Amino acid sequence: MGYAQLVIGPAGSGKSTYCSSLHQHCETVGRTIHIVNLDPAAENFDYPVAMDIRELISLDDVMEELGLGPNGGLIYCMEHLEENLDDWLSEELDNYLDDDYLVFDCPGQIELFSHVPVLKNFVEHLKRKNFNVCVVYLLDSQFITDVTKFISGCMASLSAMVQLELPHVNILSKMDLVRNKRDLEKLVVLHYAYISYLFLFWIMAHTFPRHFCFMYWQLIILFFPVLYFLRYLNPEPTTLLAELNRRMAPQFEKLNKSLIELVDQYSMVSFLPLDLRKESSIQYILSQIDNCIQYGEDADVKIKDFDPDDD
Ligand SMILES: Nc1nc2c(ncn2[C@@H]2O[C@H](COP(=O)(O)OP(=O)(O)OP(=O)(O)O)[C@@H](O)[C@H]2O)c(=O)[nH]1
Ligand SMILES: [Mg+2]
Numbered sequence: 001m002g003y004a005q006l007v008i009g010p011a012g013s014g015k016s017t018y019c020s021s022l023h024q025h026c027e028t029v030g031r032t033i034h035i036v037n038l039d040p041a042a043e044n045f046d047y048p049v050a051m052d053i054r055e056l057i058s059l060d061d062v063m064e065e066l067g068l069g070p071n072g073g074l075i076y077c078m079e080h081l082e083e084n085l086d087d088w089l090s091e092e093l094d095n096y097l098d099d100d101y102l103v104f105d106c107p108g109q110i111e112l113f114s115h116v117p118v119l120k121n122f123v124e125h126l127k128r129k130n131f132n133v134c135v136v137y138l139l140d141s142q143f144i145t146d147v148t149k150f151i152s153g154c155m156a157s158l159s160a161m162v163q164l165e166l167p168h169v170n171i172l173s174k175m176d177l178v179r180n181k182r183d184l185e186k187l188v189v190l191h192y193a194y195i196s197y198l199f200l201f202w203i204m205a206h207t208f209p210r211h212f213c214f215m216y217w218q219l220i221i222l223f224f225p226v227l228y229f230l231r232y233l234n235p236e237p238t239t240l241l242a243e244l245n246r247r248m249a250p251q252f253e254k255l256n257k258s259l260i261e262l263v264d265q266y267s268m269v270s271f272l273p274l275d276l277r278k279e280s281s282i283q284y285i286l287s288q289i290d291n292c293i294q295y296g297e298d299a300d301v302k303i304k305d306f307d308p309d310d311d
Helices: 015-029 059-066 070-083 085-093 118-128 141-145 147-164 175-207 211-233 237-247 250-265 279-292 297-305
Strands: 002-008 034-037 049-052 101-105 131-140 168-173
Touching (some): 015 101, 015 131, 015 279, 059 070, 085 118, 118 147, 141 147, 141 175, 147 237, 168 175, 168 279
Parallel strands (some): 002 101, 002 131, 034 049
16 A cells, blocks of 8 residues: 655645655655656756656647647646556556655646646546545645635635545645734734723823722733734634625625635635744644555554564
8 A cells, every 4th residue: 555645736835845845854754755746847856856757748848849838738748647647657656665655746737626637537546556645735825815815725725625536635835924924913913002001001090090990901901912813813714704795895795605605614714734944843734644644554553463562
């Protein structure tokens, strides 16, 4: 039994960077994984490439010989891969043993996981080769700066989920950028809270000179910033719906409600945050994916077989 991650997501969402960080992390902890490049347009790699689609077909050749543009050329390359699943891919996969762990770094063209059946047939082939496969869908954290962007990212992920019919892990990448923004927001809110506090303190001191009144106001003033942070830490579907309705014209209310229900039904609101600066964040994501593909479960059984107490 082999194990595989299919890393997909919109262009520039951080797929290749994730693959490279994952490889580094695994090297550090003494675990072997092999990264496969499935992007015929990729040129620079921060990880050792175990298998490379460019050995099968080159995007530049396709564009030159067939007169196609970069996107049409890429779809042609992927369809060529589909035609060579039994030859090229099977031969390459034969180099890997049982228990090997492959990570496929895919191109970012959304067509590949919305309606073009190449990836679907690709994973079917992996399954036939006895691989446990999990989809890892990366969404750039910038998508949470705007509710409409967030919903469109969720829809693209949902489309991959429905098309590929595999265990699916959603990841919010580039969390280091969110943190900076949130720190700024925190600072602004605390700044205003502090000014309000001083202002009210001054008014109350002149109007009600009793001490318990200050305590009462103190509680109210501190309560508002806390509520503000909770709203960002744990977004509820109802909050998303309210924001969506606020952003769009009234005639879209019914559509918004259905979209949010759909997103909620497929548990799409749950994304695992990935902060590449933290080793613990990569480790947590990897453990969740391992769980999905049951990696390591056989190893436990083997350890039990060799338990020295049995003698
Ligand atoms: N700040 C920050 N930048 C990141 C992170 N991950 C990726 N990037 C940057 O985002 C850009 C795109 O990253 P890639 O890893 O090439 O994204 P990709 O999804 O492989 O892109 P395509 O293969 O073209 O679809 C690069 O400039 C990366 O340096 C991250 O965790 N934090
Ligand atoms: Mg890439």
